[in-house]
Amino acid sequence: MDFEASSWAESMSTMFSFLFFGFTILFSLFSLLLYVLRLKPWCNCDVCKAYLSSSWTKDFSNLCDWYTHLLRKSPTATIHVHVLGNIITANPENVEYMLKTRFDNYPKGKPFAAILGDLLGKGIFNVDGDSWKFQRKMASLELGSVSIRHYAFDLVTTEIRSRLTPLLSSVAGKGETLDFQDVFRRFSFDTICRFSFGLDPGCLQLSLPISKFAMAFDTASHLSAKRALTASPIVWKIKRFLNVGSEKELREAIKMVNELAEGVINQRRKEGFADGNDLLSRFMASIDDDRYLRDIVISFLLAGRDTVASGLTSFFWLLSQNPEVESMIREESDRVMGGPSHHHQQDQLPRFEQMREMHYLNAAVHESLRLFPPVQFDSKFAQEDDILPDGTFVKKGTRVTYHQYAMGRMEQIWGPDALEFKPERWIKNGVFVPENSFKYPVFHGGFRVCLGKEMALVEIKCVVLAIIRAFDTRVVDPNQVPKFSPGLTATVRGGLPVMVRERSA
Numbered sequence: 001m002d003f004e005a006s007s008w009a010e011s012m013s014t015m016f017s018f019l020f021f022g023f024t025i026l027f028s029l030f031s032l033l034l035y036v037l038r039l040k041p042w043c044n045c046d047v048c049k050a051y052l053s054s055s056w057t058k059d060f061s062n063l064c065d066w067y068t069h070l071l072r073k074s075p076t077a078t079i080h081v082h083v084l085g086n087i088i089t090a091n092p093e094n095v096e097y098m099l100k101t102r103f104d105n106y107p108k109g110k111p112f113a114a115i116l117g118d119l120l121g122k123g124i125f126n127v128d129g130d131s132w133k134f135q136r137k138m139a140s141l142e143l144g145s146v147s148i149r150h151y152a153f154d155l156v157t158t159e160i161r162s163r164l165t166p167l168l169s170s171v172a173g174k175g176e177t178l179d180f181q182d183v184f185r186r187f188s189f190d191t192i193c194r195f196s197f198g199l200d201p202g203c204l205q206l207s208l209p210i211s212k213f214a215m216a217f218d219t220a221s222h223l224s225a226k227r228a229l230t231a232s233p234i235v236w237k238i239k240r241f242l243n244v245g246s247e248k249e250l251r252e253a254i255k256m257v258n259e260l261a262e263g264v265i266n267q268r269r270k271e272g273f274a275d276g277n278d279l280l281s282r283f284m285a286s287i288d289d290d291r292y293l294r295d296i297v298i299s300f301l302l303a304g305r306d307t308v309a310s311g312l313t314s315f316f317w318l319l320s321q322n323p324e325v326e327s328m329i330r331e332e333s334d335r336v337m338g339g340p341s342h343h344h345q346q347d348q349l350p351r352f353e354q355m356r357e358m359h360y361l362n363a364a365v366h367e368s369l370r371l372f373p374p375v376q377f378d379s380k381f382a383q384e385d386d387i388l389p390d391g392t393f394v395k396k397g398t399r400v401t402y403h404q405y406a407m408g409r410m411e412q413i414w415g416p417d418a419l420e421f422k423p424e425r426w427i428k429n430g431v432f433v434p435e436n437s438f439k440y441p442v443f444h445g446g447f448r449v450c451l452g453k454e455m456a457l458v459e460i461k462c463v464v465l466a467i468i469r470a471f472d473t474r475v476v477d478p479n480q481v482p483k484f485s486p487g488l489t490a491t492v493r494g495g496l497p498v499m500v501r502e503r504s505a
């Protein structure tokens with residue numbers, strides 16, 4: 001009797017599993033069909049044909065360069081890649097409309113939230129609506145405070161003094177190469193972890209150790225971004241459901257990130273957070289939910305890590321092509337911080353007030369970010385049917401992307417010398433003059449403008465000064481044109497190998 005009951009239960013369970021899997025597969029196929037129908041895969045226009053056949057790769061090294069070419073040719077500076085269901089614009093009026101005027105109609109949207117949801121949870125970077133408003137208000141208050149600015153400045157200068165400069169000195173003149181992209185990623189990871197968490201992963205120590213946390217975080221952000229490249233979201237969702245392949249790896253990496261974050265939060269609860277200057281300690285004063293705290297802090301890690309490293313990498317590549325800009329920065333810094341007698345000193349860091357006097361340096365950094373924005377494009381999903389200021393019709397649910405990389409190269413915005421690296425374009429009567437953020441949305445614009453802009457600029461400028469005042473650098477292959485790997489932030493394939501020597505007086 002027992003045997004009969006258990007074999008009946010077994011066959012019921014097998015039947016149930018079959019039904020369940022059958023239903024899942026049918027549902028997935030149906031969703032895939034709907035998705036494919038929406039995208040118009042049969043579109044025969046030139047852009048879609050070139051996209052589908054990858055024929056654009058014959059003329060361009062990077063997808064962003066091909067899009068730039070198309071946007072520069074388009075009379076409205078907007079294109080529609082029908083097979084991707086994606087409108088792409090480099091038109092400042094459209095950008096202002098999306099990011100400010102009709103902000104409510106252009107949220108990040110569910111597709112984006114799903115892609116990064118497992119890693120970022122309900123963190124500021126990944127949410128819309130009330131949850132975003134709450135975090136934005138809280139974070140703006142904290143990041144606007146004088147005390148956190150000093151804290152960030154101290155962190156950055158300490159990391160340079162105790163790790164970056166000694167590392168460069170250790171290889172200087174020995175004929176060894178350093179991959180600057182890797183060095184800057186280590187630098188910015190140490191800095192952003194200490195800023196957000198009060199935790200020092202020590203990635204930039206002299207031995208350049210492998211940090212398990214940095215590796216897990218890299219894997220998690222890389223594989224999350226890779227989800228966006230699958231033919232349809234259903235593909236990665238099925239893989240996630242079955243816990244196979246890259247989704248299995250992603251789950252393990254996220255688990256590791258979570259364990260570390262939870263460990264830090266628990267310890268902080270035990271030891272007290274009232275005296276902490278990092279963001280976590282500050283947020284703990286008003287949030288009790290540890291999962292929510294974890295989400296908020298992880299968003300900052302993602303936002304503040306690769307962006308700064310990417311900005312620094314392209315800066316040094318551009319400098320290798322434009323040595324006269326390096327000379328100008330050196331001259332300006334000599335004027336403000338002291339001349340050649342100071343060059344041999346290990347400490348080439350400016351005081352906070354001195355940095356504000358260096359208008360040319362500020363211009364050079366903005367100019368570099370114009371040509372090589374760390375976030376090359378940014379997408380929103382239309383809530384309702386709409387018409388953009390240039391007349392483009394947007395159907396509800398369409399992905400609308402504004403393309404920072406292309407915008408930095410538009411003659412309509414920057415004039416006929418748009419492709420040249422000219423810091424002078426930012427200076428009027430010897431003073432740095434910022435550009436309208438909808439023409440230059442490198443840090444986004446409107447209501448969701450980057451919260452770490454000031455910190456990022458301080459980091460980049462301090463690193464630039466510390467390196468070029470004390471060292472001469474030579475990019476090993478100056479003819480290498482940057483080729484980018486797909487991802488959330490611009491990363492150069494093969495990095496940026498550089499030779500370093502102590503600067504002669």
Ligand code: HEM
Pocket residue numbers: 124125136299300303304305307308311373374375378379441442443444447448449450451452453455456457
């Ligand atoms: C050169 C460096 C940086 C660049 C180019 C940059 C650029 C951007 C861009 C384009 C966005 C909008 C992204 C989107 O909505 O999808 C953004 C948002 C954000 N950034 Fe940055 N960022 C940089 C550094 C930083 C740093 C160092 C931090 C942290 C201290 C930071 C914190 C944030 C946060 C929290 C947001 C989300 C704001 C919101 O959604 O309201 N960023 N940033």
